[in-house]
Amino acid sequence: xxxxxxxxxxxxxxxxxxxxxxxxxxxxxxxxxxxxxxxxxxxxxxxxxxxxxxxxxxxxxxxxxxxxxxxxxxxxxxxxxxxxxxxxxxxxxxxxxxxxxxxxxxxxxxxxxxxxxxxxxxxxxxxxxxxxxxxxxxxxxxxxxxxxxxxxxxxxxxxxxxxxxxxxxxxxxxxxxxxxxxxxxxxxxxxxxxxxxxxxxxxxxxxxxxxxxxxxxxxxxxxxxxxxxxxxxxxxxxxxxxxxxxxxxxxxxxxxxxxxxxxxxxxxxxxxxxxxxxxxxxxxxxxxxxxxxxxxxxxxxxxxxxxxxxxxxxxxxxxxxxxxxxxxxxxxxxxxxxxxxxxxxx
Amino acid sequence: xxxxxxxxxxxxxxxxxxxxxxxxxxxxxxxxxxxxxxxxxxxxxxxxxxxxxxxxxxxxxxxxxxxxxxxxxxxxxxxxxxxxxxxxxxxxxxxxxxxxxxxxxxxxxxxxxxxxxxxxxxxxxxxxxxxxxxxxxxxxxxxxxxxxxxxxxxxxxxxxxxxxxxxxxxxxxxxxxxxxxxxxxxxxxxxxxxxxxxxxxxxxxxxxxxxxxxxxxxxxxxxxxxxxxxxxxxxxxxxxxxxxxxxxxxxxxxxxxxxxxxxxxxxxxxxxxxxxxxxxxxxxxxxxxxxxxxxxxxxxxxxxxxxxxxxxxxxxxxxxxxxxxxxxxxxxxxxxxxxxxxxxxx
Numbered sequence: 141x142x143x144x145x146x147x148x149x150x151x152x153x154x155x156x157x158x159x160x161x162x163x164x165x166x167x168x169x170x171x172x173x174x175x176x177x178x179x180x181x182x183x184x185x186x187x188x189x190x191x192x193x194x195x196x197x198x199x200x201x202x203x204x205x206x207x208x209x210x211x212x213x214x215x216x217x218x219x220x221x222x223x224x225x226x227x228x229x230x231x232x233x234x235x236x237x238x239x240x241x242x243x244x245x246x247x248x249x250x251x252x253x254x255x256x257x258x259x260x261x262x263x264x265x266x267x268x269x270x271x272x273x274x275x276x277x278x279x280x281x282x283x284x285x286x287x288x289x290x291x292x293x294x295x296x297x298x299x300x301x302x303x304x305x306x307x308x309x310x311x312x313x314x315x316x317x318x319x320x321x322x323x324x325x326x327x328x329x330x331x332x333x334x335x336x337x338x339x340x341x342x343x344x345x346x347x348x349x350x351x352x353x354x355x356x357x358x359x360x361x362x363x364x365x366x367x368x369x370x371x372x373x374x375x376x377x378x379x380x381x382x383x384x385x386x387x388x389x390x391x392x393x394x395x396x397x398x399x400x401x402x403x404x405x406x407x408x409x410x411x412x413x414x415x416x417x418x419x420x421x422x423x424x425x426x427x428x429x430x431x432x433x434x435x436x437x438x439x440x441x442x443x444x445x446x447x448x449x450x451x452x453x454x455x456x457x458x459x460x461x462x463x464x465x466x467x468x469x470x471x472x473x474x475x476x477x478x479x480x481x482x483x484x485x486x
Numbered sequence: 487x488x489x490x491x492x493x494x495x496x497x498x499x500x501x502x503x504x505x506x507x508x509x510x511x512x513x514x515x516x517x518x519x520x521x522x523x524x525x526x527x528x529x530x531x532x533x534x535x536x537x538x539x540x541x542x543x544x545x546x547x548x549x550x551x552x553x554x555x556x557x558x559x560x561x562x563x564x565x566x567x568x569x570x571x572x573x574x575x576x577x578x579x580x581x582x583x584x585x586x587x588x589x590x591x592x593x594x595x596x597x598x599x600x601x602x603x604x605x606x607x608x609x610x611x612x613x614x615x616x617x618x619x620x621x622x623x624x625x626x627x628x629x630x631x632x633x634x635x636x637x638x639x640x641x642x643x644x645x646x647x648x649x650x651x652x653x654x655x656x657x658x659x660x661x662x663x664x665x666x667x668x669x670x671x672x673x674x675x676x677x678x679x680x681x682x683x684x685x686x687x688x689x690x691x692x693x694x695x696x697x698x699x700x701x702x703x704x705x706x707x708x709x710x711x712x713x714x715x716x717x718x719x720x721x722x723x724x725x726x727x728x729x730x731x732x733x734x735x736x737x738x739x740x741x742x743x744x745x746x747x748x749x750x751x752x753x754x755x756x757x758x759x760x761x762x763x764x765x766x767x768x769x770x771x772x773x774x775x776x777x778x779x780x781x782x783x784x785x786x787x788x789x790x791x792x793x794x795x796x797x798x799x800x801x802x803x804x805x806x807x808x809x810x811x812x813x814x815x816x817x818x819x820x821x822x823x824x825x826x827x828x829x830x831x832x
Contacts, residue, residue, distance in 0.1 A: 143805075147711040148682055150663075150670045154711040155801045219801045232689045233682070234710045288797050298791025315797030317496075324496045336494055336579070343578045364580045365493040365500040415791065444790065445644025445761065447636050447653070451661030455501045455565045459489075 141221055142239030144313065152316045155219050155239055181303035183208070183250030190214040193244060194273065196266050210266045211247045212274060212308075218243035219309060226283055226312055242278055242310040246270060246289075253304045255293050255411070257402040264395035268386065271308070271418065275384045278310045279423040286314045286422045289383075294413025297440045314422045321419060322431050329430030337432030338379055340364075349461045352404060352468060357390055358397045362460030362467075369442060369458035370405055370467070374398055374435040381428035383420035398435065404467040405439055413440040487567055488585030490659065498662045501565050501585055527649035529554070529596030536560040539590060540619065542612050556612045557593045558620060558654075564589035565655060572629060572658055588624055588656040592616060592635075599650040601639050601757070603748040610741035614732065617654070617764065621730045624656045625769040632660045632768045635729075640759025643786045660768045667765060668777050675776030683778030684725055686710075695807045698750060698814060703736055704743045708806030708813075715788060715804035716751055716813070720744055720781040727774035729766035744781065750813040751785055759786040 143156040180188035186204040193212045201207025220241030228237040248267045249259060256264065275287045291306040292299040328336040344350055344361045352360040352372055360374045374397060376390070386394070398416075405414065420433040448454055489502040526534035532550040539558045547553025566587030574583040594613045595605060602610065621633045637652040638645040674682040690696055690707045698706040698718055706720045720743060722736070732740070744762075751760065766779040794800055 145711040147709070148670075148674065148686065150666045152711065152713075153799055154713055155799070156712070156805050157801060157803045158805060231710075232693075233685050234689075288799075290791070292791045295789070298789040298794075309797075311797075311799070315799040317798035320496045320798075324494075328494065339579050340494065343580075347578075363493070364577075365491040365498065366502070367498075367500055443641070443644040445636070445638045447634060447655055447763075448644075451634050451655075451657075452663035452666075453499055453501070453634075453657070453661040455503060457503045459502050459504060 141224060142219060144220075144237045144239050144311075146235040148233050148235070150316070151319075153311075153313050157219060157239075179252055179301070179303050181247045181301060181305060182252050186211075189245075189247075190216055194270065196270065206250070208250060209263055210249075210270050212270060213245050213247065215243040215245050215307065220311065222281075237312065240283055240312055242284070242287075242308065244274060244308045246274075246306045246308065248304045248306065252302070254302055255304065255402065255406065255414075256291070256399060256416075257406045259304065259395075259399065261392070261395050261399060264399055265388075265392035267306070268391035268394050269388060271306075272384045272386050272391065274308055275310075275420075278308075279384070281310075283312050284310045285424055286311050286318060287420070288315065288318075289418040291414075291416045293415070294440065296413035297415050297438075299413070318419065318422065322421065322428070325432070326430045335379055335430055335432050337375055337434065341375055341377060350464045352464050353397060353400050355393055355397050357393045360397055360401045362464040364460065366456055366458075366460040366463070367454035368438050368440075369456060370409060370439045370463045371456075371460070372401055372405065372437045372463075372467075374401065374437070375432065376434070379429075379432055381421040381425070381431040381433060383418055383433045385427075394435075398437075400472070401437065401467075403472050404470050405437065407470050407472065408463075408466055409439050409441055414438060415440065487570060488565060490566075490583045490585050490657075492581040494579050494581070496662070497665075499657075499659050503565060503585075525598055525647070525649050527593045527647060527651060528598050532557075535591075535593075536562055540616065542616065552596070554596060555609055556595075556616050558616060559591050559593065561589040561591050561653065566657065568627075583658065586629055586658055588630070588633075588654065590620060590654045592620075592652045592654065594650040594652065598648070600648055601650065601748065601752065601760075602637070602745060602762075603752045605650065605741075605745065607738070607741050607745060610745055611734075611738035613652070614737035614740050615734060617652075618730045618732050618737065620654055621656075621766075624654075625730070627656075629658050630656045631770055632657050632664060633766070634661065634664075635764040635766075637760075637762045639761070640786065642759035643761045643784075645759070664765065664768065668767065668774070671778070672776045681725055681776055681778050683721055683780065687721055687723060696810045698810050699743060699746050701739055701743050703739045706743055706747045708810040710806065712802055712806040712809070713800035714784050714786075715802060716755060716785045716809045717802075717806070718747055718751065718783045718809075718813075720747065720783070721778065722780070725775075725778055727767040727771070727777040727779060729764055729779045731773075740781075744783075746818070747783065747813075749818050750816050751783065753816050753818065754809075754813055755785050755787055760784060761786065 142158055145154050145156055183206045190213050192204055195208040195211040197208035220239045220243050222242050224240050226237045226240050271289050287310040289308050325336045341359050350361045358374055358376055363373050416437045418435050421428055421431050488504055491500050491502055529552045536559050538550055541554040541557040543554035566585045566589050568588050570586050572583045572586050617635050633656040635654050671682045687705050696707045704720055704722055709719050762783045764781050767774055767777050
């Protein structure tokens with residue numbers, strides 16, 4: 141089992157994986173299965189993944205067999221494991237606990253697609269709905285405090301498998317970035333009495349120049365202090381702190397918005413590597429007036445260098461107003477996702 | 487001139503570069519000059535960089551001409567510019583100011599070397615001494631609050647030029663990572679009455695397993711909560727909050743320690759890309775009892791994925807005890823740096 145260790149200076153937690161000891165020159169192996177000719181996520185290859193936790197599938201088809209649209213399985217090389225005791229303890233100055241948690245993979249299509257831009261709206265609605273289902277299930281485990289859904293597309297974004305998927309890591313502590321967002325938005329709320337995200341939505345819609353796309357339920361914009369070129373946030377227009385309060389209709393609308401945004405990003409940057417991350421409140425908090433769940437999309441077209449690691453200070457060569465204008469002005473083909481040919485076959 | 491913009495939620499500052507607008511597919515160009523057959527940093531090519539700010543050179547040789555050992559020049563494509571007014575202002579919810587600051591390049595050898603491991607101890611002592619000289623000079627400018635010295639080696643670490651160099655970015659605000667370290671170590675000091683770094687040194691020296699190398703003045707160890715495989719910190723054994731308090735003897739000793747550590751990292755990981763960053767207290771603080779300057783060395787052998795960006799939570803597949811043991815046990819060749827052949831010629 142891995143360790144969860146806390147940095148004693150800034151309070152950042154790190155997962156120190158064990159039982160993976162290998163020679164240094166093999167460091168990049170074994171974290172995830174590598175892309176190769178054979179794809180364990182394609183339909184028909186269900187026995188090459190750990191057994192499914194849940195799937196949306198044709199009535200009457202059995203588990204771990206074809207007939208599914210979206211399928212959730214445990215990560216074959218989990219960073220955290222669901223069995224065991226936290227055993228919180230100290231070592232002199234330091235704090236640590238056992239690496240208890242969940243690490244699941246959401247396989248978003250039986251077809252060997254690559255990116256969210258290639259999915260059809262209905263399946264993508266299922267994906268956002270199944271995220272909610274997994275979060276609701278895992279938050280019943282009182283050892284666990286926070287769930288982070290994220291997607292890595294392309295090797296430069298940390299992906300090791302090409303087939304369209306996202307991941308869920310559920311941790312027994314609240315990650316430091318989430319703590320910082322919640323404390324920061326709480327400070328704003330104490331001072332102004334309003335949610336900083338609600339204020340941002342209002343200002344962005346009035347200003348218009350950083351808007352990429354909007355619908356009644358969601359606004360997609362390039363943030364004022366974007367760290368990365370074409371960084372785009374999707375924020376629900378109705379205040380909610382927890383992603384799992386999303387309705388089925390909301391999941392479908394979110395699917396339409398994010399797919400449109402991803403099509404624009406892919407057209408602008410020629411199918412870049414990217415990450416998206418769902419930022420949501422911890423499991424053990426009630427609905428918060430000061431925090432607002434949202435999705436951050438990060439195209440990975442610039443390298444992160446020493447300056448960024450040292451300072452948490454980013455240099456972004458593309459002003460967000462220019463990125464948003466470029467994307468707003470892009471004409472997308474009328475073609476629908478259903479007509480898009482898969483990029484490869486498994 | 488670029489903008490300095492603040493994220494209204496977490497207080498992170500970002501440099502939004504302007505006058506660099508280009509088509510999205512040219513994004514990676516222009517940030518730094520690209521490596522090519524011609525190296526502007528090699529001896530004899532002095533007129534291909536902006537004019538030197540300072541150099542340690544043979545008596546009697548003129549500026550911007552051969553004869554130097556270490557040379558500091560303005561970055562040709564600076565993220566921040568030294569001229570102008572900060573003009574701090576608001577835009578509704580948001581805060582911003584002009585991108586005033588300094589962005590310098592320290593060219594560490596007239597020869598086309600690549601890494602700190604290849605330098606000789608005397609020149610490397612000059613490098614650490616010239617960092618101090620530049621920080622002392624720039625902190626006299628009361629608009630500027632913090633100086634960050636960092637090094638990028640290899641494309642995966644964000645370097646665009648191969649020739650051995652480091653950079654100094656001096657900012658009119660204190661970067662968020664520095665604020666977090668200072669606040670975190672202050673909290674520890676209020677609770678325990680001691681410096682957390684001094685306590686760490688004591689515990690690491692007693693525990694031994696995470697020590698890579700030590701000398702009377704410096705301890706190099708893999709931190710308990712290392713984010714990256716073979717991450718190594720070098721901490722001075724005598725408490726000091728500001729790097730610029732380093733003595734000339736300290737600079738020479740630091741040079742010997744870091745070169746030994748880098749030789750071990752390069753032998754262990756087969757010359758990886760890496761960053762090092764000097765963490766030091768802001769210009770406008772007096773000597774702090776609770777903060778302790780240090781250097782963090784980060785080999786870049788794993789990819790940062792969506793999980794890390796979303797959570798500030800890292801997955802490290804190599805326990806720091808194993809990395810440190812591996813490096814302690816490595817026998818370095820008796821060969822000195824002076825005997826190492828340059829990896830390429832400019």
